[in-house]
Amino acid sequence: MRLGIIGGSGVYDLDGLEDAAWTTVGTPWGDPSDSILTGRLGGIDMAFLPRHGRGHVHAPAEVPYRANIDALKRLGVTDLVSVSACGSFREEMAPGDFVIVDQFIDRTVARPASFFGTGCVAHVSLAHPTCPRLSAAAAAAARAAGVRVHEGGTYLAMEGPQFSTRAESLMYRDAWGADVIGMTNMPEARLAREAEICYASVAMVTDYDCWHPDHDAVDVAAVVATLGANAASARALVAGLPGQLGPDRPPCPHGCDRALEHAIITAPGARDPAVLARLDAVAGRVLG
Ligand SMILES: CSC[C@H]1O[C@H](OP(=O)(O)O)[C@H](O)[C@@H]1O
Numbered sequence: 001m002r003l004g005i006i007g008g009s010g011v012y013d014l015d016g017l018e019d020a021a022w023t024t025v026g027t028p029w030g031d032p033s034d035s036i037l038t039g040r041l042g043g044i045d046m047a048f049l050p051r052h053g054r055g056h057v058h059a060p061a062e063v064p065y066r067a068n069i070d071a072l073k074r075l076g077v078t079d080l081v082s083v084s085a086c087g088s089f090r091e092e093m094a095p096g097d098f099v100i101v102d103q104f105i106d107r108t109v110a111r112p113a114s115f116f117g118t119g120c121v122a123h124v125s126l127a128h129p130t131c132p133r134l135s136a137a138a139a140a141a142a143r144a145a146g147v148r149v150h151e152g153g154t155y156l157a158m159e160g161p162q163f164s165t166r167a168e169s170l171m172y173r174d175a176w177g178a179d180v181i182g183m184t185n186m187p188e189a190r191l192a193r194e195a196e197i198c199y200a201s202v203a204m205v206t207d208y209d210c211w212h213p214d215h216d217a218v219d220v221a222a223v224v225a226t227l228g229a230n231a232a233s234a235r236a237l238v239a240g241l242p243g244q245l246g247p248d249r250p251p252c253p254h255g256c257d258r259a260l261e262h263a264i265i266t267a268p269g270a271r272d273p274a275v276l277a278r279l280d281a282v283a284g285r286v287l288g
């Protein structure tokens, strides 16, 4: 197994890796957000990628999501934990709490959302977009780190970069039943599934967005202040993950690592060799 971590806002580095090295990885989809920090932690091979790049240079709509997932797959990542800042629509999901997301509503509009397309068409299942096995490990590691954890929650992925209007915030909460909101987990989760990587999302609550009558509307300063206070918890969660997962990795009982098994519909003779070449890392297992 190789465990990947994508660090969101405020999480640009990972301490404590043995043999730590920043590695540059090229992909057919362009450059990833940054170099990738590889090393070992608790006996497990690790790969860490700061989603927005060190220094936070990529806006949520401009994060090179396909290159990021391809590069992690190329490095052998089998299981990927995303750590993200998010706003909360629930009183009980308070700033400082971690939500282990299990569903998404995708309101992003301007991001390439698939590795597949003309020349090689595929339709993977996204009914259960996160991996229950990896999510349970992330929840246990967060709890062991002393964090209040909510297992299960729906993440509304908005386009941004502006925060929501109050009318949107109330609609997402009351009509759509979303629990948390952020700008980055889509199309990341879609692409991880297409790449047959188990994906879990740890959403760290930083604010109440703008619906809450007793709290100011969210701004970057509030997000960063809460994230700073929670950085130690995020690090402790990551440090505890290898112990929760163990060194052996039996096939995913939920099939995340076999998602492409029956997904490619383009007839073998009709597939475009140039498109297939781009899919070497992501779909090499099924394309041969
Ligand atoms: C800095 S506030 C908004 C910004 O923070 C979140 O980023 P990430 O998901 O990478 O932690 C949110 O999605 C926005 O991109």
Ligand SMILES: Nc1ncnc2[nH]cnc12
Residues within 6 Å of the ligand: 085, 086, 087, 088, 158, 163, 164, 181, 182, 183, 206, 207, 208, 209, 210, 218, 223
């Ligand atoms: N309220 C919010 N909306 C969107 N993204 C966020 N990231 C952190 N808080 C957020």
